[in-house]
Amino acid sequence: MRVVIAGGHGKIALILERLLTERGDTVAGIIRNPAHAADLEATGAEPVVLDLEHTTVDDVARRLFGADAVVFAAGAGPGSGAARKETVDRNAAILLADAAEAANVSRYVMISAMGANAEAPDDPDNPVFSAYLRAKGAADDDIRARDALAWTIVRPGRLTDDPGTGRVQVAAHTGRGPIPRADVAAVLLAVLDTPAAVGKTFEVISGEDPVDAALAGALAAL
Template sequence: MRIVIAGGHGKIALRLQRLLAQRGDQPVGLIRNPDHAPDLRAAGAEPAQVDLEHTTVTQLAEQLMGADAAVFAAGAGPGSGAERKETLDRAGAVLFADAASLAGVRRFVVVSALRVDEEPPADTDPVFAAYLRAKGAADADIQQRGAELDWTILRPGRLTDVTGTGRVQLASEVEHGDIPRDDVAATLLALLDEPGTVGHTLGLVAGSTPIPDAVAQIAAKGAGGS
């Protein structure tokens, strides 16, 4: 499969690209900074230079033509202000979804975050609150696209760089908790392979269920059972 990943130099995206390449798929990572291209090639991915904040839907759709699936794993990242949460975490995700639809790429998986459909508490850092609202707005937009996209939204807990265990808790509602980026990438891989997870919005934290079993349990509930 040819999988196009927005935010191709991100820590989760690089892990996902390695997993895809290892099994013979063709990952394509969209990057803004051309200096990041060698890292993608080392992971087995094809780099494509695209700035999600300064491109058109038509230009982006060209990168998606012929793809079997698209993954939105981009984000403004630490150190960015509230404005970039809006232009990348929300508008970038919406643009990527528009481009996938225009290119005829139905399978669409999003990396989001826990609790983004709730209003942040009053004492939340303003920039982090802007991030949560941006992610929530992007998710809400994509959740209305069932006629054009076979979407799945994955909402990991607090991300860590410890070695993954391959065991998770995956459900429509989970308590706050940590999750290794290794296990997020492995879960994304499994979700891409399982059409029964279409229409689900899923929380992900560390747990005791092997990832293939956790995904199979979601699929058994049927499409849109989130």
């Protein structure tokens, strides 16, 4: 399988790239900063330098031809303002979807966020986070409306850098909770291998069940 990951230098993306390449898949990671190329190469992934905030559908599509799946793992990141939540978390995700359709790549996996909602109200104590939830929600809504994409939307809980446990809880609504980034990457890997995940949106946090069992159980209930 060939997988292209947008936001290829993100923490989850780097783990996923290593998981994929270690089992023999081919991976390309889209990055904005060429200084990050060596980190992707260390995982076995091919770095593709492209700024998703300043490019076109055709430019992205050229990088996607021949892929079996795309994963949106990009994000404006902590410290960014509301404007970049819109240009990265919303617009770049939609741009990747447009490019995937243009390149005839139907499988699209989105790393979203728990609480993502295009109509999320303003929080006067944290207006940037409100903008983030709206941007992610709007992107999710756009992806779900596309008949040409075999999409899955994964909404993790609070991300940590703790070692992965390989045990998670997956459900339409899990309730709040943390999850190591390594376990999110393991869930994404399982999603890419699971046709039943197509057309599903679900939350994931740390839990008691192995990833494959947790995913299978949740998908049967969704």
